[in-house]
Amino acid sequence: MRSYIICFIFTLTILTSCQDVLQPTPTDIRIDDLTLKTAADAPLVRIGLYSAFRAMTSSVVIAGDFTADNIKHNGTFTSYQEFGTKQITSTNSDVQTFWGGVYRTNYVANFILERLPNVTGITSDSRKTLTAEARFLRGLANFYGVYTFGDIPLVTTTNQATNQNIARSPKATVLAAVLADYTAALADLPDDSSTGAAYLSKRVVQAALARYYLYQKNWAQAESYATLLISSGKFTLVPDYTSIVNVNFTAESIFEVGYTQNDDPATLNTLFVSRREVIPSDQIVIALNSTESGTRVATIAFDVTKQQGNDNGWTVKKYGTAIEGNANIVVFRLAEMYLIRAEARAQQGKLTGTAGAIADLTVLRTRAKGVAVTAAAQADVLLAVERERWYELAFEGHRWYDLVRTGRAQAVMSAFSPNWNSRYELWPIPQAEILRNPALQGSQNPGY
Structure with a gap:
């Protein structure tokens, strides 16, 4: 070291x-x-x-x-x-x-x-x-x-x-x-950062604890900490999901690392946009274009002029340069707290009603103008949570960790790639x- x-x-x-x-x-x-x-x-x-x-x-x-x-x-x-x-x-x-x-x-x-x-x-x-x-x-x-x-x-x-x-x-x-x-x-x-989501506060720690307990499968604690953030009144879901893609420090940001025009390394923008070193997989393109995902398709964009050979023409749009106003990387935001609470509630059998998992999923599905959640059985609700996390948090660093911690990696990834091990x-x-x-x-x- x-x-x-x-x-x-x-x-x-x-x-x-x-x-x-x-x-x-x-x-x-x-x-x-x-x-x-x-x-x-x-x-x-x-x-x-x-x-x-x-x-x-x-x-x-x-x-x-x-x-x-x-x-x-x-x-x-x-x-x-x-x-x-x-x-x-x-x-x-x-x-x-x-x-x-x-x-x-x-x-x-x-x-x-x-x-x-x-x-x-x-x-x-x-x-x-x-x-x-x-x-x-x-x-x-x-x-x-x-x-x-x-x-x-x-x-x-x-x-x-x-x-x-x-x-x-x-x-x-x-x-x-x-x-x-x-x-x-x-x-x-401090309870709240005087400089907003760029610096730490108790709210950030509460968000981290919600994720910590989710990963630990301590569902009651995960639900409790997520509820603290949701009920705090300090954060609100932005009405239009495209703001998550295009704007730094939105009203639902709990903690994100910021860049200015002077120090922006444009690392992810370079990979995703200027070089297109990696592009959205066909699977995520289909998922984000689904009626469940709704407006979250704004996470990616299509350009027919780039569609050739192995290139499907799609590009990740969540990371621009600092001058474009969306260079930041979000560490915690309010939507994740709804997803943590939905999963924790589903795991405890709390599926319906105002304090049920489906209600939390519906909040995000409504914001994204997606179709209503139709799952009823616990296993189906948990799969709905998995898909909702896929749509909502795409390219924010969650997908692999989610599949591994839920024991779903082998099933999903072996279908995706013959080389998966x-x-x-x-x-x-x-x-x-x-x-x-x-x-x-x-x-x-x-x-x-």
Whole structure:
């Protein structure tokens, strides 16, 4: 994990332009005494924390949508060809990037948690908030990491000797640490962010807990936290679904990572639009054009001039450039809370009535001008939830995680690709990490 430490130092060098911050060299570099010595350093380190997490979010979209049945490869990059053909390898560059994003976020968070207690001149409220932000984003990074890679190293220090030889911790241990981080953050974050959905608040943690408990199959808790968000009155569904596609920071956004014209990397826009390196699969095109999906077909667009050979002419439209006003990546939004509550209620047998799963699905189906939900039996309602998540959250990084956690991956994906194998229910540990970290040797995920 040495390279992630170097990257963080380089980031802070750019942010601070301080003469006493050394340029990184290709050796182990300690971050001690370089930054976060005074109260004036805290805002810059906070920027570094959010930037580290922000850089990871495109990896979540790639994992959630590219591993599943939402895309087909249309370009020349080997890494995306592996996702398109379902022949993922441990040397895939995007696998390495995601792993790096998890531990870069971890490192910055741990740096703050270690150093902040010794910094004087910071107000009590500012100290509590920054500590809570570090804990929450560390927890969320580990949440994504453990559901992507399975057992992962649980990194709680910036000590390099420790981190260069650290074994994988069991999934349950990592998830317990995630819950501890969420719980601590919930206690100390403000009820609402004064700067909107770009920064953390208790509402964001509640949304994360709703998703956490859904994945854990704790249906009562998932329903409870989703209801807190829905009933808070702080967020409202936008009337027209096309706003979700075309506008940053809508009224239903709980947390999203934002980009400006100056710092927009246009990563997803480049993949989906300018290069069209991947395009919507025929399956998602059919799904989004269905009467159930309704106006959510706005997620994609058709151009007959691009329809040739393997190209079906469809393009993902959810990510533009910053100047187009829809470059952001949504982490949590209100519609997901309705879907979490619908699934949790269906799993508890609460199907009909104002407090039933069908009522929650109907809210989203009505917004999208789709046909009414006709499912009646519990199994059918759960399949309706699965489809609704497919339509509503397409290209927001959910599909693969949903299929795996519900045990539906093998059935859906084997029908999608003849190359699908159950090993793809986890990504491989990057080969470079196994070579670098002696404690990881011999512990690759099965089948890789």
